[in-house]
Amino acid sequence: MQWPTAASAGPFDLYGAGARGSAMGAQVANATGPWAIYYNVGALSEADVGLTVGGFATYNRVEVLLMDRPTGYDIPKLDVANSPIPTGAELNSRQDTEGIEPLYGLTFGGVTSLGTKRLRLGFVAFLPTTELLSMSARYNDERERVFSNKLRFELIDAQPQRFDAELGLAYRLTEWASFGIGGTFLTAANVGTDVYLQDPTDQENIDINLDVRTENQWGLLAGMQLRLPHNMMVGVSYRGPVSFRISGENRLQVSGVSDDAEQPRQTLDWTPKYSPGSLALGFAWSVGSYEIAADARWVLWSDYRDSHSQRTNFENVLQLRLGLEYEYTAEDRLRVGLGFDPTPVPKQTGRTNYVDNDRALASVGSSHKVEFGGQGFEFSWFLQFQLLLENTVNKDGTAQECSESATKICDEISDSLINPRTGQPFPEAQGLQTGNPGFPGYTSGGWIGALGAEVTF
């Protein structure tokens, strides 16, 4: 038995970490402040001691528009036991996807030296102000018809709606080399229920006990920053994968079933949150009042587990960022950035409907230092725009019978299913019958915007 959920990257993976990082994009070689923990924990050794408090909000106009279904492929109503729910009798009608949940949250960061000049210890955190942790369930194939009966963006929708916290420790080994190590934190849970069903015909009245145990999971962070001649810097970082996995078992006791071995068991295994591992190489060059930065991040999506903890055929991708910072006064800096995130999701021409798009990013921001009450403050803001390049999926014209291993769009009613009344196959079951919400195809696209600000002191 499988249970549906969804999975995706964290809020920092999608929108960047900190106002400077969100505005410039490229930060692996030249990250500043506590946000270096996310981009390159090795660069944390250069961070100023202090605190950062901020927040950001997102807005989007993304869509998944389903193609009209041709006639003759609906699930018919058959007078046979265990036949699928016929088309039109679902809880929800097949529908387009309009928008994703906006994300609002607060960001926190802090750096301390612990009294050691070359040492820095820091943390960053994102705290959603809407929901601390949002998890909703989705199947990515025909099974979703009897639930939401719509498609969902796999990596950018509910996934970033989560608490995110990272710790880092960095040390400047020499005047030109720093090394850091840290961890990104997520929880995991072991969930089980004991259910007693006295009357199998009255399933509204059951007795349930719950057993939940959470545990901490850490993803490794490691990085190095090198200062080269001519005001050039190079950074290398590694981020280990981290996931929120829920596993366990439902144990059912049904009155009348005396043999315990025959009592139903339902296995639970979800991975609702997943941040992929990545390797990043960054380069930065300061020329006068300008600082130019470029990042290349190899994101290991091939290890991605979907909401049912099943491996997918996602591909590793290379994300690119290009950033520019212009110091137009000693206190004021203007930042711009460009980027491109190719989708790791292959063309969904078969059974699954993992919706994702290539994204082109553009961002702008600035920072301004002021003094107030004898205390220095730096205010920063950013505005980010991500264009989802339109992606049209047409399901392949070949089908196979549904099974665990089916990869093509699959026939939910076997052509050889016999009508117990006639002894003949059902005419309306011949050919392909599918309730897959993504059949016969769909188009996804749109844009995401994010606006944020922070103050550092």
Add this chain to the structure above:
Amino acid sequence: MRYLFIAILLGGCTVERQDSTWQDQKFDDMRADAGATIDAGLGEGPGAGTMAGTWLMLHEGSTCVINDEQLTHAWYVVEIEETDRVMQETRRLCRVDLSPILGLKVIIPDAVRDSIEFIDIDRGYASSLRVGGSYSSSTELALWGLDLENPLEDTLPADATDPRVIDSDNDGQPGVTFEIENSTCRRYQGQRQIIRYDGVFVTPNAVEGSSINLTGVKVYGSTEPLCGIAPPVISNDAHSRFRMVRVDGAGGAIDLDADSDGQISCAEAAPAFDEVLTIRSADRANCGR
């Protein structure tokens, strides 16, 4: 620049719904194709999964007349429309043979046969189309030379002058005219025939079973007194039977539509008449003698 940015947001990022390359899927053609590709004998074939279509039926009705058995062999082409397991059956009587009584064999002329009005009053049904499944026909209600307001319940007119007695075979005589083989004797009569058929599927394309017959006759005249004798006709259902076979080519059945016009006429069905059921001869013993 600002306006360009807004324009991109509002227009450039709009997602357009695309059209599918999948074609509509049709089932009726698939079913017809499946049936037409199988060549089989009368009553053979895997079945069409429905009774809808054209069937050929032979009814061997037994009655007792003056303690003698009279067999009526009637061949029908039956058109069946099935809706949610309930069937509307439209019968065409192609041929009727009656066994002789007291040495006299009644002949039913073609004009009479063609004038018979079958009245649709109810529906048939089948519990299952598999071998062993039960079939119960709609009621076969036929009026011969009569026009009754309530065909099922009205009393048969007693007199030829009753306006409900009609010259349905257009020979200038009241009711319908029966002939006597090898005789010029004619009998003018009205008749109401009520039959229901109950059977089981012996193959998916063949149903066999028995019938319940109720026949009422009123004689309105004759050319000679002997022909006008109309002794009571007593149903003898224990010795009545029928067999009905699919003949439209669906479900692997034989296809008697020789001219491929989508209709099976009596003439097209006639070559198969002798194959539907092995008929028997009347047996006086079946009427208690």
